[in-house]
Amino acid sequence: MSGTTPRKPIRKAVFPVAGLGTRFLPATKAIPKEMLPVIDKPLIQYAVDEAREAGIEQLIFVTGRGKTAIVEHFDTAYELEHTMQERGKGLEVLDPTRIQPGNLVTVRQQVPMGLGHAIWCARAVVGDEPFAIFLPDEMMVGSPGCMKQMVEAYHQVGGNLISVLEVPREDVSSYGVIAPGARVSDSLTEVTGLVEKPKVADAPSNLIISGRYILQPEVMRTLEDQGKGAGGEIQLTDAMARMIGQQPFHAVTFAGRRFDCGSKTGFVEATLALALEREDMADDVRAIMRRLLDAQA
Incomplete structure (x- = not known):
């Protein structure tokens, strides 16, 4: 893609x-x-807020059985709003949950066959446009948000991008890691390979893949004929690895913090970290933490 050719904007995002x-x-x-609250917002809301900040318009939720509460969270709650208005309460607190009509789409993944399969299920809605992927379990906290940083990098280099974070080298065996190529800037690096949970001695870098992606629509065709990988599932990482060398592929080192809300301890860490940043809670939370730590001493 030449530097003078306008790149298609990132308008769509898939949330598995x-x-x-x-x-x-x-x-x-x-x-x-995804509806478990981190303080007073469900986990999915943080990802949706990040998407909107990045200019994304259409939200595509790949759902399964028992997930209707996620969609209802972004619906209009007439009874709730009416009751709040009758009691003189403002509705501003609900503004982040309002989605423009037609901008929320759900598709069904009937059988859990892995992340790659979940993304492939959204192929008809994605169409021939580049798109973002958000893994809501991974809460990315920064200003600007992770996806906005990635969209800015996309306008610079195009192609496919993944977000990465530096970790201590002794921790790399727990993550997917990139093999880095040429450095475009302090935060933007060419990707020459992807390695899943390497041994520390074999790791090509200490840059781990975190849960944000911008991919070209060709990945859907790659997933179409891809066999099962690790865990007997269709892996997105395998599909991305096949695209390296065929299209530009870069990593954006996120200037912010990642919380692994797929684990209980990560969820607690995210809750405490965000509470300590809120003026209405920080002093009380610090006092509670000191009291609990003193009681354990």
Whole structure:
């Protein structure tokens, strides 16, 4: 793609939210894990807010059984709004949950066959446009948000992009890691390969793949004929690896923090970290933490 050819904007984002959330049972027996609150917003709301900040217009939720609460969260709650208005309460707190008509689409992943399969399920809605992917389990906190940083990089280099973070080298065996090529800037690096959970001695870098992607629509055709990979599932990482060398592929080092809200400890960490940044809560939360730590001493 030449520097003078305008790149298609990133207007669509896919949110794979069909997972069972078994690590949070029994809390997720009847409530999707994406609806578990970090302070006063469900996890999915943070990802949607990040998408909107980046200029994304259409939200595509890949859902499964028992996930209707996610869609309802972004619907209009007439009874709730009427009651709040009658009681003289403003509705501004609900503004982030309002989606323009037609801008929320759901598709079904009937069988859990992996992240790559979940993305492929959205192929008809994505069409021939580049698109973003958000893994809501990974909360990315920064200003600007992770996806906005990635969209800005996309306008510079085009092609496919993934977000990465630096971790201590001894931790790389727990993550997918990139093999870096030429450095475009301090935060933008060419990707020459992807390695899933390498041994520390074999890791090509300490840049781990985090849960944000911008991919070209050709990835859908790659996923179409892809066999099962690790865990007997269709892996998105395998499809991306096949596209390296065929299209530009870069990593954006996110200037911010990542919280692994797919784990219980990560969820607690995110809750505490965000609470400590809120003026209405920070002092009380610090006092509570000191009291609890003193009680454990």
